[in-house]
Amino acid sequence: MAKLDYYNITHTGLSYSRQLTLQNCPRKFELDSKFAIKANRESVTFSYGHAVAMGIQSAIAGYSYEQCMVQCMLAYTHDIEDIGTDGEQASKKSIWTALVATDLFIKRYQAGVYSYLDGWEVARVMQDGKEVPAIELTFVIDLIDGYTFEGHIDLVLYHPEKQRYMVIELKTTGMSSVHEATYKNSSQALGYGAVIDLMAANKGQAASFDVLYLVFQSRSMNIVPMPFVKTTKHRADWLRDLVVEVEKAKLYEHYGYPRQGQHCYSYFRPCEYIDSACQYSDAALSRIFKPVDGTTDEESYTKLTNPDFHFTLDQLLDRQDELIEQIESGEESEVGDADLFMTTMLGDE
Ligand code: SF4
Known part of the structure; x- marks a missing residue:
């Protein structure tokens, strides 16, 4: 079974999803990151989303039909006999829907339906002095006081004429309608943008970049494109917010991780810790569970020891300062061809 790779799953390891947990309920973040309570961090929803994303990104990356279908299948690492919760079944989340989504996307993509992807x-980004395709890249940022931020970038595209980069974010939803507000201010792709600046050393390109959310609706089998432009200011704000997040995490570590009761019931089910771990003291939990120290492999997790890119916070801050100077001196353009791009994209589907 393929496994997920994580660099740091202790309480000093942040990622986009762990940041969300920290924001929603610091106590849940503490339980997840300090005590080995979960043997398996997977679910039908997670595997399904991963499989759809893998199938679609393989098609955009130019793989054959057969290769895309196999990639989709291999990315579904959950037990296929587990049909999931009532909600997951109602949203049609399964290996089979993931394969149908991939098949559908490939056929429409090859028929030219997604013209916003033309060109x-x-x-290609520089890794250890060599150019490599920007597919499935892993990165780690060393922050402050031993905290890290890690991420996996599915796919980055480049438009030679427009000299722009575009991060593809592949999402799935069981909702019958999807609103752009769900993704517009999401910080997920901003982190990717900050590291792409360094990976690509993109002198000459517009300093802003595009993010294209492709949202697959499992009930209607529709793929909804949602494009956004992200500027240098967005990325600088993301770096600032990351530092604030670490400072908050350090305060929780010192004073205790608060419980956020309004999140005890969400997505139509109670939190998995509500009648158990959440109620126990940390001392009691330490006696029952092993610590999450990042050294032991779990059923569905292996330690990522060699991320494709490893940066420091200072490197990212220096790069953003450099970009801002270049924009102010007129050497780089902030938005480049963005308006034309947005108009073209929004005219589709
Ligand atoms: S039960 Fe509620 S307070 Fe406790 S960890 Fe879960 S969400 Fe947080």
Whole structure:
């Protein structure tokens, strides 16, 4: 079974999803990151989303039909006999829907239905002095006081004529309608943008970049494109917010992680810790569970020891300062071809 790779799953390891947990309920973040309570961090929803994303990104990256279907299948790492919760079944989340989504996307993509992807090719970035395709890249940022931020970038495209980068974010939803507000201010792609600046050393390109959310609706089998432009200011704000997040995490570590009771019931089910771990003291939990120290492999997790890119916070801050100077001196353009791009994209589907 393929496994997920994580660099740091202790309480000093942040990622987009762990940041969300920290914001929603610091106590849940503490339980997840300090005590080995969960043997398996997977679910039908997680595997399904991963499989759809893998199938679609493989098609955009130029793989054959057969290769895309196999990639989709291999990315579904959950037990296929587990049909999931009532909600997951109602939203049709399964390996089979993931394969149907991939098949549908490939056929429409090859028929030219997604014209907003015309002219875009897989970006190439510098890794250890060599150019590599920007597919499935892993990165780690060393923050402050031993905290890290890690991420996996599915796919980055480049448009040679427009000289722009575009991060593809592949999402799935069981909702019958999807609103752009769900993704517009999401910080997920901003982190990717900050590291792409460094990976690509993109002198000459517009300093802003595009994010294209492709949202697959499992009930209607529709793929909804949602494009956004992200500027240098967005990325600088993301770095500032990351530092604030670490400072908050340090305060929780010192004073205790608060419980956020309004999140005890969400997505139509109670929190998995509500009648158990959440109620126990940390001392009692330490006696029952092993610590999450990042050294032991779990059923569905292995330690990522060599991320494709490893940066420091200072490197990212220096790069953003450099970009801002270049924009102010007129050497780089902030938005480049963005308006034309947005108009073109929004005219589709
Ligand atoms: S039960 Fe509620 S307070 Fe406790 S960890 Fe879960 S969400 Fe947080």
